[in-house]
Amino acid sequence: MSELTLGGFPLDLLALQVVTGVALGAIYVLVGIGLSLIFGLMNVVNFAHGAFFMMGAYVGVFLYGYTGSFWLSLVAAPLAMGLLGLAVERVLVRPLYGRGIDDPLLLTFGLSYVMIEAVRIAFGLTGLPFGAPPELRGAVDLGIGYFPLYRLFLIVFAGIVVGALWLFIERTSFGLVIRAGARDPQIVQVLGIRISRVWLAIFGLGCALAGLAGILAAPLQGVTPEMGIPVLAEAFVVTVVGGMGSLAGAVLAGLIVGIVVAMTSLIAPDMTKMAIFALMALVLLVRPRGLLGRAGALG
Template identity: 85%
Template sequence: MTLASLPLTLVALQVVTGIALGAIYVLVGIGLSLIFGLMNIVNFAHGAFFMAGAYVGVFLYGYTGNFWVSLVVAPVAIGLLGLAVERVLIRPLYGRGPDDPLLLTFGLAYVVVESVRILFGLTGLPFSAPPPLRGAVDIGIGYFPLYRLFLIGFVGLVVLGLWLLIERTRFGLIIRAGARDPQIVQVLGIDIGRVWLAVFGLGCALAGLAGILAAPLQGVTPEMGVPVLAEAFVVTVVGGMGSLAGAVLAGLLVGIVVAMTSLIAPDLTKMAIFAVMALVLLVRPRGLLGRAGAFG
């Protein structure tokens, strides 16, 4: 099967499907890139936080019966977990070198996954979109799932909010300054430790938000964070370490590549995204929009 042999409407619908999938990658990639861009920490527990957000969301939805409550509370809960992890586990490792936080978060991922298996079982949990977001609507090129359209719009609003936070607020200015030169920020009387704490919590909250948003698309299992972690690293590298706009562009690109490859050659899906990463790095070693020492 080749792309040219497929109906144009099918290709167009698959592109929109890729954008919806890419929206998930955007959230996870921004969280990972935000943490690395400011703190220079490669967070291998990011996929576990993604999975934990899905489980917390499913639990809250079952307890309250309200999807919107779970959509708000789940990322907040994962963000608070991230604050605790940074304060108790990661902060004592500052100044030791990049390997120690990497190994710690790698081990933490296993702890989180095994804890979820103990609490919720090994088989996973089903999770459907809330009734108002079920069904499909005509978007001009065919019928498309309503929940995926909601996903695209909602993530767009979240990204806009993040851009305003980083580019138009004092906190965002501190984040950008801290990414370039944290010592100067400290000299100016700003507690950089509190900034790192807030950024790590925000990055984890974005992973948790992505997890609950992805749950209706793929179900909820303890292993759901493993492939997402690899894809998030691809998004971060392709977009450029520490670049918000790069993470958005790369997330959408990877989502479309995954969707189109799944349509033409499903067995090559994983290889395709790493091929994209290799091609981008050959042309632009810092990624599409990456800049050394900056988050912007």
């Protein structure tokens, strides 16, 4: 009996490609959530977000080589990027609040180049190889074919992180302050809460998520000083498609973008980049605020 096909491609191959897209989307979700929190809630266009992604990968690879523990590097890399994000917000970004959107944009744009050059000086221009840890190598039979174990780990781990983040925002007192600050910062200040501390935490959390995405993406693409540049553009697509400041929107958009990239790379590889921007344009035409975006709200 002949194998079922769709558009000339076997259905099993298409199904595996969709799962590949979900795994890729897990990276986009983590990067997109971090950027969406900063962009949507603070009105800061963080052009250094891709550089935090890249530095998270380098920190993780360095610690993995030094300690031999992938799990330790998986914890330490986002923690280091979160602390660096706190310092950047406090020293560089905070003095620019109230001066328009252009000043933080230009500052973080320049900061990204500083971070890239610093990594080039410290680690060289050629990049570093980095494979999946031994316990996550190999493949798993999904019934439709064999799929890399590390990519399955990506899907599950990203789901756990997103679930924990949702619980933090929806079920904790500080999460309540974040949601209130997203809707009306002045009311939060009237209640005696320093909104600057909320923004500090949001910026640090967003950078930590970028660093986590970087170390998770390292086994898939290697580690180079320029690895954060294309990711930044894709993260902005996720943020715009999902809706500014929307956690659920970033998750949905990240998965959609990942699947679009995976399927386009199979069917028409030369059109992969164009496909995600075409998706963004289509969403903006139908829903200018994004799929789940609401003005001044963390959805």
